[in-house]
Amino acid sequence: MIDKLIFGRFMPGESLIHHLDARTKLIAGFYFIGILFLANNWQTYALLTLFTFAVIALTGISYRFFIKGVKPLIWLILFTVVLQMLFTSGGTIFFSWGPFAISSFGLINGVYVFIRFVLIIFISTVITLTTTPMDLTDAIAYILRPFKVLKMPVQDIALMISVALRFIPTLMEETDKIMKAQRARGVEFGEGNLFEQMKVVVPIFIPLFVSSFNRAEDLADAMEARGYQGDQKRTRFRILRWHWCDLVAGLVLVALTVGLVTLRIS
């Protein structure tokens, strides 16, 4: 079950991208998605595509994993692309039928949207594949830190995320076990009409919920027994540190932005 999920999976490695600080990667990822919308002609898109492929090559992870990341979303992407193609007018019109028209502008727009989608997915896959979930949690906690001023319980949120991440495999395994146990008693999954299919989910969900409550209670006991009080001042075992390569990554992003702005026609 877990093998199907590419998103949120970590691939251990020793590449430069792996060694970047998680905060750098997270901020850079958001920044990249932001500047993606600056692109408006083929030169800018070519630059961004080149950049993305260079980053992928740097991770040293096989392209297959990135393609796998796009696969589940491919229908959504194609749907958007087709809509763009059919409804954008302007330029030479090749074919028209009622309100629909395939024009040169439409085709180009469709390709741009396609590239944009794929690049966003590639870059976010780079981040999740090269960063451990814990490092990501730490990075999120760090980025949320300013919100402490607004009385946001940042420490509790970080703990909740990390406990949630830690229990994903455990709960997956349990779901699998419950499904097998129910199957052994004659429940059939994925058959019949929609209503029937929804009904058989109940014998999975109810036990799963009940056991989650029990787990939560045990976990709370164990945490309290080890001195967790919630509001106390805690020290941290994992400490994120900026290195020189984080600075380089920042400079590369600045260069990329400058390049984009110069190539852009307004």
Place this chain on the structure above:
Amino acid sequence: MSNDFVKLDHVSYKYEDAPDFAVKDVSFTVEKGEWLAIVGHNGSGKSTIAKLLNGLLFPTDGMVKIGHFKLGEKTIWDIRKQVGMVFQNPDNQFVGATVQDDVAFGLENHGVPHELMVERVDRALDEVGMQKYALHEPSRLSGGQKQRVAIAGVLALQPDIIILDEATSMLDPRGRAEVMETIRVMREREAITVISITHDLDEVVLADRVIVMNQGTRHLEGTPKEIFEQAQEMRRIGLGVPFITSLQEKLELAGIPLTDRSLMEGALMEQLWTLHLNK
């Protein structure tokens, strides 16, 4: 009198909706460095005692004292600092995303500075023999390994007492042996008080003293040897005796005169061997 490190004085506890007391008028003391085993079948109140000992539950009646602290709302965190606890389910007590994070969790709560924390996590993992798994995730560990990590998490806090609340009951025989060996080795290295709560009778053999619980009360107390000499009584309350004791009973029934009941395989073998030679 400072020898009585843990003291329960006429302690009773009743769960809110339960008709009967889970623990009725139990008193005992534990000395520093002692290994006490508490046995009893399900529902005999032994797990409730574990929770009373570190303030997860407060006694309805009576007094619990750990070290210099009497259990109460104010002293609860001081007590928890001294009492480390390992629970039954290895999955549900694993807080961290990796082994080393889990061991560090307790230290983070106590505000231990980073450098000291790294050092203590390392040492604790070394002590339970899990050093090479430091970066592993819990889903890639066996049950016995997870329990050893839990023990490391407790050790890193350097408590005076470790309570094992049925810590081996969900493990396979191999995991169980691993965990018991870890505890035995740990006790050789540090003067630590162990209270193990169990219904595995083979674990009891290793303890210095045994308390047998039955229906919420303290039923029997003594060294493992004394306890298992009362095989009839143990069977009557539904507990039975370890393999080695029942083997000796059968040998006696078969007319083999054993001079002394023993709990160690080696000692029994010695006796049989001598008997065989003297024939």
